[in-house]
Amino acid sequence: MSDHDPHPAGTSPPDPAGPSRSTGAALNNGRNETPLERADRNFIELLQELRVTQTGVQILFAFLLTLAFTPRFPSLDTMQRATYVTTLLLAVLAAALFTAPAAVHRGLFQRGAKPLIVRVSSRLAGVGLTVLVLALTGSVLLVVDVAASRTGAVFAAAGTLLACGGLWGLLPRAVARAGERAGEVRPADDREDGDDDRRDGTSGSGGRGDGLT
Numbered sequence: 001m002s003d004h005d006p007h008p009a010g011t012s013p014p015d016p017a018g019p020s021r022s023t024g025a026a027l028n029n030g031r032n033e034t035p036l037e038r039a040d041r042n043f044i045e046l047l048q049e050l051r052v053t054q055t056g057v058q059i060l061f062a063f064l065l066t067l068a069f070t071p072r073f074p075s076l077d078t079m080q081r082a083t084y085v086t087t088l089l090l091a092v093l094a095a096a097l098f099t100a101p102a103a104v105h106r107g108l109f110q111r112g113a114k115p116l117i118v119r120v121s122s123r124l125a126g127v128g129l130t131v132l133v134l135a136l137t138g139s140v141l142l143v144v145d146v147a148a149s150r151t152g153a154v155f156a157a158a159g160t161l162l163a164c165g166g167l168w169g170l171l172p173r174a175v176a177r178a179g180e181r182a183g184e185v186r187p188a189d190d191r192e193d194g195d196d197d198r199r200d201g202t203s204g205s206g207g208r209g210d211g212l213t
Contacts, residue, residue: 039114046101046121053125054098054130058136061091080145087138094098094135097128133164 033041064087067073074085101121108117140160145153179185 030037036114039118042118042119043114046118046125050098050101050125053128054095056089057098057132057135058097060139061088061095064088064091064139065193067142070177076146083138083142083145087135088141090131090135090138094128094131097124097131100124129168133161133168136164137161199212 029173031038031041064084067084101124104120104124105117112203137157137160141153143153144156176185180187
């Protein structure tokens with residue numbers, strides 16, 4: 001062996017990708033992703049979810065806006081008007097929450113904060129779904145109250161609240177528990193979010209070396 005051999009016997013040449021790539025790739029999600037790559041994928045998936053919910057919010061908001069200009073609107077009583085205004089404001093709030101991730105991304109664009117953007121956007125989307133449930137419940141309460149009776153409206157609104165709350169809140173949790181028992185879903189403390197970055201030894205910002213989100 002030559003004295004000038006840069007890689008003595010028993011050693012391997014260093015990884016040209018550097019330790020950052022090795023650290024990021026050593027994830028237990030089977031995707032061989034760096035923290036930034038995982039954050040990019042999570043954000044794209046989140047945007048797809050928001051597109052679905054935003055369509056429903058836009059239809060609901062347009063419906064509520066047109067109600068104020070119908071011939072029957074002046075005949076609404078105080079209770080119905082209060083329900084209308086509350087529901088309209090809830091629809092506005094839901095729309096604002098579902099579009100807020102775009103504003104967060106724009107404000108932190110090219111600052112290496114994509115994992116943080118994903119965590120904040122996910123929480124905004126969760127709150128937005130809760131507000132949307134209330135907006136849908138108020139809409140059903142108003143329409144059934146005007147079209148049928150107040151008693152029927154209360155039952156219809158309660159059914160809407162239970163249906164949406166069950167499908168959007170309880171069903172995902174039940175599926176997650178069943179998946180965990182079957183080994184198809186990771187435990188909640190091992191999800192693909194920004195906390196994985198800290199367990200991998202990187203910062204919550206996913207590293208700022210490249211300056212990109």
